[in-house]
Amino acid sequence: MHQPLLIFTDLDGSLLDHHSYSYAPAIPTLQQLEKLKVPIIPTTSKTYEELLCLRKELNNQHPFIVENGAAIYVPKGYFQTAPPKHHLVSSYEKDEFDCYVFSKCRETWQSLLQHLSRFFPDEFITFAQLGPSGIQSSTGLSSADAEKANSREFSEPLIWKSTEQRKQAFIAMLIESGANVLQGGRFLNVTGNCDKGQALKWLSEYYKKEKKNDELISIAAGDSQNDVAMLDAADKAIIIRSPVAPSPLIRNPNKYQTQATGPEGWTEGIKYFTNLRSESTTTHTPDLYSKR
Numbered sequence: 046m047h048q049p050l051l052i053f054t055d056l057d058g059s060l061l062d063h064h065s066y067s068y069a070p071a072i073p074t075l076q077q078l079e080k081l082k083v084p085i086i087p088t089t090s091k092t093y094e095e096l097l098c099l100r101k102e103l104n105n106q107h108p109f110i111v112e113n114g115a116a117i118y119v120p121k122g123y124f125q126t127a128p129p130k131h132h133l134v135s136s137y138e139k140d141e142f143d144c145y146v147f148s149k150c151r152e153t154w155q156s157l158l159q160h161l162s163r164f165f166p167d168e169f170i171t172f173a174q175l176g177p178s179g180i181q182s183s184t185g186l187s188s189a190d191a192e193k194a195n196s197r198e199f200s201e202p203l204i205w206k207s208t209e210q211r212k213q214a215f216i217a218m219l220i221e222s223g224a225n226v227l228q229g230g231r232f233l234n235v236t237g238n239c240d241k242g243q244a245l246k247w248l249s250e251y252y253k254k255e256k257k258n259d260e261l262i263s264i265a266a267g268d269s270q271n272d273v274a275m276l277d278a279a280d281k282a283i284i285i286r287s288p289v290a291p292s293p294l295i296r297n298p299n300k301y302q303t304q305a306t307g308p309e310g311w312t313e314g315i316k317y318f319t320n321l322r323s324e325s326t327t328t329h330t331p332d333l334y335s336k337r
């Protein structure tokens with residue numbers, strides 16, 4: 046590995062197994078990357094509350110991107126320079142993080158969906174309407190995890206219950222009203238004019254500015270439609286094979302489609318784009334992140 050890397054990774058179905066949410070098969074590779082000080086940046090539809098627990102479990106000290114690119118949380122003091130200003134809707138401090146926001150708040154999208162329910166009665170059900178128990182039964186999450194999943198700040202997921210044709214009409218009305226609509230593995234996600242790709246570009250720019258290094262290479266790993274913008278925005282794209290859906294089509298020519306699914310596929314993809322093989326092949330990599 047001769048060039049400094051940033052790794053942006055989707056979680057569900059990518060670093061985490063689609064069914065069991067386990068990341069165990071990726072642990073040795075995660076540990077090797079941590080030793081090399083390569084930032085692993087979770088880039089997910091999950092919420093801040095969900096990520097707080099997960100990054101602790103993963104022992105991850107790096108920034109993370111939540112709610113499909115609606116906000117980026119950066120540990121305070123991680124960067125010494127000022128952030129890029131473009132695309133920012135707001136920024137503030139929250140707990141031990143600086144939070145950079147690229148969407149209007151969740152209530153904005155809830156009001157819009159309430160308004161549209163008059164035109165699409167009984168054709169969709171939102172996260173707020175499902176409540177923690179409904180979220181639990183549609184995701185298989187525990188009760189506590191369903192609560193965290195519902196603690197959204199900038200977006201409203203929903204389950205579409207009607208036809209594909211009606212869905213397209215619904216999406217068109219949402220877009221006309223200023224929303225951005227992303228299809229995830231299970232949910233349609235309504236948020237502002239942001240996505241994982243824009244968040245990847247913004248944060249990569251911040252790293253390049255901070256490290257005074259334009260040579261930083263971004264690798265993105267994802268498995269579904271809501272990862273397309275991120276996979277196209279990255280220098281190198283890893284498409285993790287999904288056990289339940291066809292792989293998303295992307296434009297990025299510098300791509301690798303994995304054979305394995307979930308965390309095994311994640312490891313396969315990272316190894317394809319790096320020279321990570323064993324501990325002995327990585328010991329001479331220069332320390333490019335010596336500040337941390």
Ligand SMILES: [Mg+2]
Nearest residue numbers: 055057058268
């Ligand atoms: Mg996914």
